[in-house]
Amino acid sequence: MGWFKSLLSPLKKIWDRLHSSHRKRNGIYILYKDVMSCPCEDVQVLWSILVESRTPSMA
Structure with a gap:
């Protein structure tokens, strides 16, 4: 069963x-x-x- 978890672990990380x-x-x-x-x-x-501080200012 351990080999099955090791097979699915990378797929789960990608999915997340x-x-x-x-x-x-x-x-x-x-x-x-x-x-x-x-x-x-x-x-x-x-x-x-907050929104104004996140937008890039036009110089």
Whole structure:
């Protein structure tokens, strides 16, 4: 049974890497929806500061 696990282990790592990037992007979108639905204006201001700091500035 050990040889079977050693055979599937690299495949599982590849599968996890392929699908983890999708989850990260989806998580940011869920966070964005939560921030925009928050009635507190301070949270939305902090979100806009965060977004502006991540975008490359035009020199």
